[in-house]
Amino acid sequence: MKPTRWLRALLAAMLAIGATVAVGGLAPASAHTWTGRTWTVQVGSESSNHLIQGMNYGPSDIWIDVGDTVHWKAASMEPHTVSFIDAAHPLGDFFPGTPSFGYMSTRTWQHTISKPGQFRNSGIMATMPIDLLPAPNYTSYSLKFTGVGTYTYYCYVHGAMMKGTVHVRAAGTPYPHSQRWYNARATLERALVLLDGRLLRLKERLLATNHHVFVGAADDTALVMAFTRPHVTVHVGQTVTFDWGRNGFPVPHTVTFGPDPANPLAPVGDPQHYSHGTLSSGVLIAPTSTFKVTFTKAGTYHYRCLIHDGMGMVGSVTVVR
Ligand SMILES: [Cu+2]
Known part of the structure; x- marks a missing residue:
């Protein structure tokens, strides 16, 4: 008699579970209609x-x-x-x-x-x-x-x-x-x-030098909102090339030194002789774009992308004698 009672209890439990599953399964379906x-x-x-x-x-x-x-x-x-x-x-x-x-x-x-x-x-x-x-x-x-x-x-x-x-x-x-x-x-x-995105940035790092900084990177799934290398050191009279070329499609960025320009879209200043004030590439979008800046005075110059600085797209150039 004992095994039968045990079996009956098990059966009851199984039916209870079955009923719960059935109710659980039906409830969302009917609610959804x-x-x-x-x-x-x-x-x-x-x-x-x-x-x-x-x-x-x-x-x-x-x-x-x-x-x-x-x-x-x-x-x-x-x-x-x-x-x-x-x-x-x-x-x-x-x-x-x-x-x-x-x-x-x-x-x-x-x-x-x-x-x-x-x-x-x-x-x-x-x-x-x-x-x-x-x-x-x-x-x-x-x-x-x-x-x-x-x-x-x-x-x-x-x-x-x-x-x-x-x-x-x-x-x-x-x-x-x-x-x-x-x-x-x-x-x-x-x-x-x-x-x-991390692999994109790593590949970019291998190509960047003190005189060649990449402005973002992009392929068909990820965008890197950073300058690579962000902090470089050059000598007075030398040029840093900012290069949009690692973006596989047009992504807008700027390279902007000094106070905010009145119009962020337009280029401002003379990149061939930079020592102070606002200098900006303006918004460049073509993957073939570059912006070459020649530094005429020692110092540390901070720059940013006016569009993506909020995402951490900032950098600096230290110019030594
Ligand atoms: Cu940007």
Whole structure:
């Protein structure tokens, strides 16, 4: 009799667990038919010192059901957008003053999207406002997906390199992954991007000298917001070449000595004879750009990138006799 009672107790326990699992499994599904679920995706990624910036959505792919909402959260100082583009609003130059900058930096008013190909745009997303961008700055963006389909989106700032996909399936389709799984995935993707950025910087370090400083570095996943080598020593009369050449695509930076120039975009001062005051390259974006500065007086000269100094993009040149 004893084993039977034990068996019965076990059976009861198993049924109780089974019922809990069934209820647990059904509860989110039925709740979801009424209200829809909200999923979170990170926009961008960065190292804790902001020096390495990632061009990725975390995670890049997410599977949801019709009626669900995706909530994008800014996760970096570097600006990004969440942009479901159409033929009238293509990827292009993201630069203040260009015709495309208007639609790229403006948030669309709709809160839902019903099929792939509809234009929706978050506007500029970053954890902090960006002084040089004449547009509002957002820290989050939400869209409810009301139709089945594969929705691809891009970042207007970084173009086709930065892509995400929302896979929307019929209401009630079981979810393949939990939010916790997506968070773990985003953490892994961030780690890979940061590793890539660190390797970029390491390679740059091997090429830099006291007379040749690199202005940032970039490939198709990571941006290095730093001068390499940031602190150099030269003799009076010698020249330091600041080189944008390690950026695989156009990234805007400046090399700026002395007080802030009135117009950060324009070059100021004479780089062939520098000893004091404001000297600035202006915003240079082409990967082939260089800025050569000849120092005529001993001293220590601090410089910065006017766009990315907040991310730690600063350096100095010590000039000795
Ligand atoms: Cu910069």
